[in-house]
Amino acid sequence: MSHHEEWNEEEFKAWLAFACVPGFGLRAVQRLAARDALSVQLRDIQKRGGGPGLNASQLAxxxxxxxxxxxxxxxxxxxSSQRAxxxxRCATYPPLLSEISAAPPVLFVEGDAGVLLQPQIAIVGSRNASSSGLEIAAQFGAQLAEQGLVVTSGLALGIDGYAxxxxxxAGGDSVAVLGCGLEHIYPARHRRLAGRIAEQGALVSEFxxxxxxxxxxxxxxNRIISGLSLGVLVVEAAEKSGSLITARYASEQNRDVFVxxxxxxxxxxxxxxxxxxxxxxxVQNVGQILDEVANLLDWSLKSQQTVQSELFSHPNQQEQLPFPELLANVGEExxxxxxxxxxxxIPVQDVMTQLLExxxxxxxxxxxxxxxxxxxG
Structure with a gap:
């Protein structure tokens, strides 16, 4: 993962080509990348019409x-400058997502890709929810946003849209993970909503x-919705529903499931x-969700406030944080x-010494x- 240096446009294009191969996941691309530069392997395959570990249709x-x-x-x-x-391999790839077993090798993003690095709670539920379910989704979406959390969902009709x-x-950020390419917003009824999300957050797809x-x-x-999030809130789910798939992914990924x-x-x-x-x-209120994810959030939500309060209350303490450059790169993940x-x-040896201090x-x-x-705090 730490060979950002040799990453050039040709290597990026080759990664993209392998990422688009039907039935190819992140682990498969990484296995190839460990063998040799992907651009070299891609040229070989295209020249010779063959290559290891690929079936006929993938080679074709x-x-x-x-x-x-x-x-x-x-x-x-x-x-558009809003597209990424x-x-x-990018430093901007969400670290929580990279931990899941079938992490996507590439993400297409429209909006602010930086939002994907912020703490998120997913809200999912039925497409044909009851009116009280829809009201709860909107209310929890607003309250989580007021607490500084990004609300992530799947842009579907019903609970997703209301969340x-x-x-x-509430003036917060939202992330929508789509089951199609970003040129085709689905469902079409949510086009306007998708536009607002791209302005106040991000639209994301692996396709x-x-x-x-x-x-x-x-x-x-659904595995990406839960993979990006600290936890998943299920508002209403019938007996056989997509939300249950998301909840199953969440528990496999060691994420909290709230209902x-x-x-x-x-x-x-x-x-x-x-x-x-x-x-x-x-859960019956947002406070119960915050309590559960508190230790993960502790740093990210408090840091802005404490840095400010420490600046004013203890000028001496604040004068010089040790190793500011390294510290700036350690977050709640x-x-x-x-x-x-x-x-x-900074050389690995020095990083380890500084971390110890x-x-x-x-x-x-x-x-x-x-x-x-x-x-x-």
Missing amino acids: YLCTQAAKDVEACLRWREQ IITA HDGALN RPSARARAEHFPRR IPGSIHNAHSTGSNQLIRQGACL ATPVDILASRTH LELSGHVVAVSGGYIRKGR
């Missing part, structure tokens, strides 16, 4: 269609921009209540030492997977 795709698709992706990106293509809308109306909505894409995009309980007489809540029986966290070294251009002085904490910033 790389030799015929891939170059056109890559060009189309780059043209899409060029059309983020590969799993996005609630967050936007290249020209890809049409297909039924099998939607269950897949609004429903009446036993309401078919809309059968799936929700079942999740609670299986151990999901029953566990960051491995080699990533910190590549971001700061920062740990002793209570600025950072070692956790599994790296280091996190400690809230100093």
Whole structure:
């Protein structure tokens, strides 16, 4: 992961080509990348018409269609400064998402890609929800946004749309993960909402921009909704619903699953209540969600306030934070030492020495997977 240096346009295009190969995930692309420069391998495959670890249809795709698709992706990106293509090699790829088992090798983003690095809570639920369910989705969306959290969902009709809308109306940021390319907003009824999200957050898809909505894409995009988030709130889910797929992904990914309980007489809540029986966290207000994710959020939400209050109350303490450059790169997500070294251009050995001092002085904490910033409140 820490070879950002050799990453040039040709290597980027090759990564994009392999990422577009049908049935190819991040791990497959990474395995190839570990072997040799992807651009070299791609040229070989196109010259010889063959290559290791690829089946006939994948090879055919790389030799015929891939170059056109890559060009189309780059043209899409060029059309607006608000568009980005983020590969799993970019420093801007969301670290929480990179932890999931089937992480997407590439993300197409319209809006502010930086929002993907902020703490998110997903809100999901039924497409044909009850009016009280819709009201709850909008209310929780707004309250989470007021607490500084990004509200993430799937732009579907029903609960998703109301959750996005609630967050936007409260002046917060929202992220919509689509089951199609960003040139085809689906459902069409949510075009205007999608436009607002692109202005106040980001639209995201793992599918290249020209890809049409297909039924099998939607269950897949659910793993990204939960993968980006600290936890998933299920507002209303019938017995067999997409939200249950998202909840299942969330628990496989070690994310919190929160559920609004429903009446036993309401078919809309059968799936929700079942999740609670299986151990999901029953919540009745936003405070209960915040309590559960508090330690993960501690640093990110408090840091702005504490830095300001410390500036005024303890001028001496604040004069010089130790190793400010390294500290600025440690956040509420566990960051491995080699990533910190590549971001700061400080040799690994020095990074480790500085981290040890920062740990002793209570600025950072070692956790599994790296280091996190400690809230100093």
